[in-house]
């Protein structure tokens with residue numbers, strides 16, 4: 001981890017967390033041996049912001065040249081995880097992993113179907129510990145009728161005018177969240193906020209759209225670039241270099257619009273003196289392919305889709321730095337609970353990242369196995385920059401590919417047919433099989449629960465999810 005700044009320059013938190021007190025001891029003493037002073041566990045608020053379809057590499061704190069000052073502020077005043085991958089590349093499965101700490105193979109939701117009722121979620125655990133819980137979402141696969149099984153005390157899904165279901169931006173979701181903050185009681189809160197700004201169609205508010213798109217004279221109408229007619233644009237010649245640039249710029253504009261809304265929300269939290277007692281988590285459920293690989297959208301296993309931002313800002317805004325160790329979405333539940341001093345439920349598949357926050361080198365092995373899955377498509381990485389991608393047919397891997405991401409970050413060169421590539425692929429596949437065998441019994445126990453009602457098929461089709469079925473709890 002590279003410290004970004006002098007921790008002594010940070011604001012003083014109202015209630016110094018034991019975890020970060022330990023970090024301060026580490027900084028001063030230069031050693032990990034001293035114990036943090038005994039303190040009661042912090043009853044911080046938790047704000048989880050999930051910006052749907054937001055690529056990590058389109059945020060300036062991850063190196064993008066276009067500014068995203070609000071997320072940058074969170075990173076500057078907290079910790080940025082450089083190498084975070086999503087457990088899935090579509091909305092519902094990924095969010096279920098974020099909120100349960102379970103892989104897709106265990107929670108069994110591989111597509112955008114309604115959520116099965118899980119044995120526990122971050123909302124149920126915090127609710128039972130005395131936190132007030134609420135979810136404000138941008139509709140889509142996270143519509144209220146689907147996520148009301150996740151245990152939030154309050155669920156509100158933004159619903160726009162009839163026939164205009166795709167404008168679920170952060171600006172439109174946040175007023176309800178602010179209202180809820182003002183009306184809630186005195187207990188600490190867990191607030192989950194989700195919005196769709198960077199999801200297609202790429203058509204932000206005019207203030208952000210004009211600078212990005214004013215140069216383009218057609219023929220493409222970006223407002224039509226979503227839903228079932230989206231993909232053929234790449235095949236019929238409509239989508240050339242100008243269109244690729246247009247889409248990229250409009251996507252950035254969507255991210256910028258969401259960042260501006262987030263910045264205003266952080267100001268609102270500050271005005272209410274809430275930021276000083278709130279652990280803020282910023283992430284995305286998956287990224288987006290913007291014309292590379294002959295594709296637009298998400299739902300495959302490309303790095304543009306899998307690499308997501310993960311930023312934590314602790315109360316007081318003490319700068320922590322950048323963590324380079326490999327992390328993934330299932331780590332969020334144990335990390336948040338650990339930061340709050342709460343017990344992590346049995347069976348959580350992620351690991352507690354707080355040792356990394358405290359600067360404990362080696363707390364997460366560099367070669368840890370990380371598995372992502374969307375429907376029957378699986379991506380596996382195990383350190384060393386290599387990633388295997390394969391499709392499951394009747395639960396068995398077929399059509400495998402192997403990429404060396406260190407040498408070929410654009411995933412242009414499938415090495416699975418070379419001797420070295422085949423060896424690396426086989427090793428990853430063997431590790432995945434071992435992992436599957438070791439988790440199979442617990443997977444089956446977790447999934448022994450009924451599914452709920454059918455999804456809103458028309459709405460899912462408008463989002464480009466036509467024809468999605470479910471994993472149905474089986475690999």
Ligand SMILES: [Zn+2]
Pocket residue numbers: 052053090091092285286
């Ligand atoms: Zn999504």
